[in-house]
Amino acid sequence: METSIAARFETIAQRYPERLAVKDQERSLTYDQVKQAANRIARALLRRRGEGNEAIGILCEHGIDGIIAILGILKAGKFYIAIDPSSPVDQIQAALIDAGARLILSNKQNFRLAQDVGGSGCEVLDIQASDDGLTPLSGILRSISSDHLATVLYTSGSTGKPKRISRTQRDVLQFASLGALERGIHLEDRLSLLHHCGLGAASTHLFQSLLTGASLFPFDVKFQGIENLARYLVAENITVCSLAPSLFRQLGELLSQGDLRTSLRLITLVGAPVTRLDFEFYKKCFGPDTLLEILFGSTEAGGISSARIDRKFSFPEYGFPAGYACRGKKIVLVDESGRAVGPGVVGEIAVTGPTVYRGYWRPPGRSLEKCVGDPAQTNDRLCLTGDLGMMRSDGFLIYLGRKDDQVKIRGCRVEPGAVEAALFLHPLVKEAAVVACEGNDGEKFVAAYIVPRSDALPVDELRGFLSQKLPDYMIPPVFVFLGSLPLRNGKLDRTALPLPGSGRPALSQAYVPAQSAVEQKLIGIWQEVLAMRPIGIHDNFFDLGGHSLAASRVITRVIEAFQLELPVKALFDSPTVAEMA
Structure with missing residues (x-):
């Protein structure tokens, strides 16, 4: 195998010069045309910056210009950091400074923006810039080592600040070749590219396509829209498409x-x-004739597990399917002490193998999430992903959510991913997200954010449905209904979810106020304990988010207020104010 991405592309371009390499809604280029355009950029970079594996910024929208810029940078022996021009200006500037980029490649549409964010210390070069045509590239290609950096990519940032992952030439080549082999990518394939090239998800189809001789079709869903995407897939006869589940729905x-x-x-x-x-x-x-592939992975580790399934697939009742270990990967589930756990036992997903990326880009040497020794006593290092899972006896992985999303409710461990899986079983739940929260009293709870298929989805009905699937401590006390879930790069943006409110939830029965002084007094106690108002006399205590500990608090206050003896069981037997009164 060639030692660099540029050398591999050069081989493909020489072998298939007239084949379609890339096409967007404005133009199309053959492999030879892409090669010539990339050579022009490479010569311009070498003339301005000389040789050396340094960072070059790319600031252009999703499309052919960015792809050509990537190949030109790699042919010059440098590494790229591709930035979406629609990102906040502060974020663009921080990325360029962090990478140490002294030159930005841009196009006419974004040239002024590139000059503004680059400042006086950063040169901006038009992607269409001419070159002298004399600078030789063959020597440069031979000098690129497999250990040279190829790119710095950003994680989605859906749980906070995006992290930057460095990938070497070897990383990208191995990932592309193994992925293409698993998916059977061939010359006649036409692959969509829906993610901006600065994200890890984009490199999958970008390099699996252009390093095998297939055709690539970038499409900007953010600006073109989902309706146009549907027509585009049909009109361009796309054969392989990678996208987020939210977009697929x-x-x-x-x-x-x-x-x-x-x-x-x-x-x-x-x-x-x-x-x-x-x-x-x-x-x-x-x-x-269409297979569905489930790919579980991360920007840090690449693809971890996958499953290509057909219509006969038996969907698991618990959790989410994640598949078998990808080629070149080994998956181990470990407990809190780092010991391997067997099939059917929940543990943290750990992965190792030659295609696991080993470090973050700055601070130098910072390892992925966390690395530990392999419990099997091999020389491999296991990279903990922070995800929870359970392995079936045949090696099929079931995904159960993020470990850091776990929360203890009344002494019992709750995995939000398991609650989400149960919510998705309800026919009127279109989207769902469950997150750990903390009340004003410091007590932990989980809140469920729901995008319903119908306006008529009362909380008491939803709670009753979940009670058939989950133990009571796993049922969210709070349900928040939204028109859509906030997304960032196709993933749930948990930081953008609204805080749970303190108002009465949507219940199947109408709100009825207190009819007597006793009912008014009881409502006051309930409102204080549940931190909610208003509360009606026919509202079920447990449909309002009450639980056993809250029931004990209510009974204690009722005993104090009415000077009577009352067991906690009374609230379970009479769970409304009207019945208790």
Whole structure:
């Protein structure tokens, strides 16, 4: 295998010069045309910056310009940091400073922005800039080591500040070749590219396509819209498409409403757990010639596990399917002490293998999440992902959510991912997210954020449904209904979720105020304990988010207020103010 991405692309371009390499909604280029454009950029970079593995910024929208810029930078023996120009200016400037970029490649649409964010210490070069055509590149290509940096990528930042991951030439080549082999990427494939090139998810299709001779079709969903994407997939005969489950659900609804027939042979869902609803959409909207791939991974570790399934797949009742270990990866589940756990036992997902990326970009040497010794006593280091899972006896991984999302409720450990999985089983739940929160009294609880399929989804009905699936301590006391969940790069943006309110939830019965002084006094106690108002006399205590500890507090206050003896069981037997009164 070639030691650099540029050398591998050079081989493909020489082998298939007239094949379609890349096409967007404005233009298309053959492999030879992409090669010539990348050579022009490489010569311009070498003339201005000389040789050396340094950072070059790319500031242009999602499309062909950015792809050519990437290849030109790699051909010059440098590494790229691609930035979405729609990002906040402060974030763009911080990324360029952090990478130490002294030159930015941009196009006409973003040239002024590049000059503004680069300042006086950073040169801006037009991607269409001419070169002298004399600077030789063959020597540069031979000098690029497999250990040289190829890119610095950003994680999605969906749980906070994005982290930067450095990838070497070897990393990218191994990941591209193994991924293409697993998916059977061939010359006739036409791959969509829906993520901006600065994100880890984009490199999967970018390099699996252009380093195998297939055709790549970048499409900017953010500006073009989901309706145009559906038509684009059909018109361009896309055969392989990778997208987030949230986008797939919208796409599935559009395809089910119209008479659109795609040429897709493989749909890869990545970036978030795949739900039973996603699987039902797949069966409804796509024929037997289309496989669904579930890919579990991260920017840090790359692909960890995957499963290519058809309509006969048996969806797990508990958790989310994540598949078998990807080529070149070994998965181990470990407990809190770092010991390996067996099949059927929940543990933290750890991964090792030659295609696991080993470090963050600055501070230098900072390892991924956390690395520990392999419990099997091998020389490998296991990288803990921070995700929880359970392995079936056949090696199939079930994903159960983030470890840092775990919360103890009344002494019992709750995994929000398991609650989300139960919510997705309800036919009127379109989207769901469960997060750990802390009340004013310092007590932990989980809140469920729901995007319903219908306005008529009372909380008491939803709670009753969950009571058939989960123990009482796992049922969220708070349900927040939204028109849509906030997303960042196709993933749930937990930092953008609104704080749970203190108002009365939507219940199946109407609000009825107190009819007597006793009822008014009881309502006051309930409102104080539950931190909620208003409360009606026919509202069920447990539908309002009450639980056993809260029930004990209510009974204590009732005894003090009415000077009577009353067991806690009384509230369970008479869970409304009217019945208690």
